[in-house]
Structures are given as C-alpha cells and as structure tokens.
Amino acid sequence: MPVYEGLRVHEIKEDLYFARGVRDVAPMRDILRMLGADEGPVLIKTNWFSPYPGQFTDAATLALACDAVDGEKIVIEGHAAMRNDGSRDVTPDNGRENWDWIREQEAAYFARFGLDAVLGRDDVTYVNVTDEVWEGRTVPEGEVRAALEGSGAPLVFDELYGAFPEKLLAFRGRPLLSLARIKVADPASATAGFSLSLKNMFGLIPEPNRSAYHERLPEAITDVCLLYGAYFRVVGVCEAIYHAVRVREGGAHETSWGDRYDDVEGLGIIVAGARPAEADAFAAALFGLDVSGRAVMKAAEERLGPWDKMVALEASRYAVEV
Numbered sequence: 001m002p003v004y005e006g007l008r009v010h011e012i013k014e015d016l017y018f019a020r021g022v023r024d025v026a027p028m029r030d031i032l033r034m035l036g037a038d039e040g041p042v043l044i045k046t047n048w049f050s051p052y053p054g055q056f057t058d059a060a061t062l063a064l065a066c067d068a069v070d071g072e073k074i075v076i077e078g079h080a081a082m083r084n085d086g087s088r089d090v091t092p093d094n095g096r097e098n099w100d101w102i103r104e105q106e107a108a109y110f111a112r113f114g115l116d117a118v119l120g121r122d123d124v125t126y127v128n129v130t131d132e133v134w135e136g137r138t139v140p141e142g143e144v145r146a147a148l149e150g151s152g153a154p155l156v157f158d159e160l161y162g163a164f165p166e167k168l169l170a171f172r173g174r175p176l177l178s179l180a181r182i183k184v185a186d187p188a189s190a191t192a193g194f195s196l197s198l199k200n201m202f203g204l205i206p207e208p209n210r211s212a213y214h215e216r217l218p219e220a221i222t223d224v225c226l227l228y229g230a231y232f233r234v235v236g237v238c239e240a241i242y243h244a245v246r247v248r249e250g251g252a253h254e255t256s257w258g259d260r261y262d263d264v265e266g267l268g269i270i271v272a273g274a275r276p277a278e279a280d281a282f283a284a285a286l287f288g289l290d291v292s293g294r295a296v297m298k299a300a301e302e303r304l305g306p307w308d309k310m311v312a313l314e315a316s317r318y319a320v321e322v
Contacts, residue, residue: 015274022268028068031272037175040071044177050082054243054263059114079130081209092209132165133206139164147230153303156219176232183245184287196280197236201225218299236276238283240269264322277307285315
C-alpha cells in the first residue's frame with residue numbers, strides 16, 4: 001500500500017480502503033486507482049443538502065476529488081428544499097411553482113461557497129437531476145424497467161422509474177462516486193443518527209422537499225441506489241478531509257431540525273469501497289458508532305447485495321477520538 005510522508009493507505013479488505021491525515025490529492029488518487037475509478041469519465045454525487053457549517057461538500061473537497069480523476073468529471077445532484085436563503089418554504093406540493101427561484105438560489109449557493117469555480121472547470125460538467133427530470137429529459141420508463149430487471153428487486157416508489165436523466169446515458173457503465181460528508185452522532189447522543197454514502201444517494205430523488213420519502217426512508221435510499229446502480233458502478237466514498245459532522249448534546253451548531261453538532265476540522269479521512277454499505281459501516285465504526293443493525297443497512301443487504309459486517313470490528317484498530 002502507498003505511503004506518503006508517514007500517511008498510509010490501508011487496505012481493510014478487497015476493494016475497501018482507508019486513509020487518515022490526507023492533505024493533498026495523491027492518497028485519494030491512489031485509492032480511486034485501486035477501485036478502478038481514477039480515469040474519467042467519472043460521475044461524482046456531491047452532498048449539497050444545506051448551507052450549515054461542515055454539512056456539505058465544500059469547494060476544496062470537490063476540487064480534491066476532481067483532481068484525483070484524470071479526464072472528464074460529471075458532478076450530479078438534485079435540488080434541495082434547504083439549499084436557499086430561507087425566505088421561502090419549499091414543500092412537496094409547491095416545488096415546481098418555485099422552480100425558477102430554486103435555481104436562482106442554487107446559483108447563489110454555488111457562488112457563496114466558491115463551488116461555481118470548481119463546476120466551471122473545463123473538465124467538469126454539472127448535471128442537476130431535478131432540472132433534467134422536470135424538463136422531461138428522461139429515459140423512457142419501459143427502458144428503465146428493463147435495465148432494472150436483473151437486479152431482482154423492483155423499486156418501491158414507482159415514480160422513480162421515470163426519474164433517470166437521459167443525459168447520463170452517455171456515461172453508462174462508468175464509476176459513480178457517492179462522495180459523502182461523514183455525519184455521525186456520538187454514541188451517547190439521543191439521535192445516534194448517521195448519513196454516509198448510501199444516504200447521500202437520496203439526494204438524487206428529483207423532488208427538492210423529500211420529506212414524504214422519509215416515511216419509508218430505507219426503501220427510498222435503496223431505490224435510488226438500485227436505479228443508479230443499474231447504469232453505473234456505484235462506489236461509496238465517505239470523507240472527512242476538511243470537515244466532519246459529529247452530532248452531540250451541546251454541539252456548537254444547531255440545525256433547523258433540532259440537532260446540535262460540532263464541525264470537526266482537519267481529520268483528513270477517506271473511506272472508499274466498491275460496496276457502499278461496507279464503506280459506511282467502517283466509517284461509522286471509526287467514530288464508535290455500530291450501524292450494522294440499522295434499517296437502511298439491512299435494506300441494503302436485502303436489496304443491493306450482501307456486505308461484510310466484520311469491517312466494523314476492523315475499524316476499532318483505527319478509532320478516531322474527537
């Protein structure tokens with residue numbers, strides 16, 4: 001395994017890698033190379049749910065991920081009800097009537113955080129899946145159903161068969177990096193929640209306000225993973241390179257949904273794997289959180305395929321104290 005001035009890339013098991021202390025592009029490039037995802041075109045699914053400190057894929061992290069891939073990068077994301085200045089309430093019922101405003105707010109979000117500079121690079125293309133679906137530029141539903149036949153698991157949410165952007169067909173078979181900010185709760189926290197590479201895919205549901213899908217969240221998450229997994233090779237990338245979210249009582253920041261959390265800076269952590277569930281279980285266990293029995297992880301095993309639960313035990317060797 002590569003070593004960089006004391007920083008080592010660890011092979012946890014076949015197709016699952018971990019590094020800590022990452023400060024530049026070399027370790028990420030090597031990890032992606034070992035996963036066959038370092039040469040474009042490569043799709044990158046960012047995490048742009050909100051503007052809360054530490055909660056989103058920042059420009060420096062996105063630039064690092066883009067620099068780790070030679071050639072074309074296609075950044076994909078959907079609109080989000082909270083990625084705005086808060087002057088309007090975007091609900092499941094009024095998204096389309098606020099569409100122009102939502103797009104204006106996204107442009108302002110990109111400018112505010114310097115993301116527009118990365119998205120404006122010659123080797124980067126940005127595709128907003130909400131815009132593509134709402135404009136009607138989608139793969140015919142029958143073709144999507146045919147593509148999913150081999151998965152053995154029909155989608156729970158029937159409308160998602162009509163929610164795959166036609167523009168992305170040009171990259172069929174290529175790697176898709178689910179570039180997820182590590183967001184985990186302190187085990188002592190009452191919430192003990194987590195959001196990692198599986199959950200990150202949830203943002204590809206076109207509706208900006210996805211609250212209705214929370215009633216069957218594990219099924220919604222795995223539906224999107226099945227849909228995009230039928231066209232791309234999904235790679236789970238859990239990162240805390242410059243920031244990580246640690247939910248705990250008395251945290252320095254508070255969200256609109258009531259979580260208090262700390263924005264933990266400078267850990268330089270990357271966990272990446274060919275099976276997103278394994279990357280997620282390992283990343284959570286680094287912070288002392290065992291998620292192997294959680295509903296979304298069980299749904300992933302049942303619908304996406306088996307994953308090795310022993311990776312959580314292996315993570316204890318690299319435990320992170322924050």
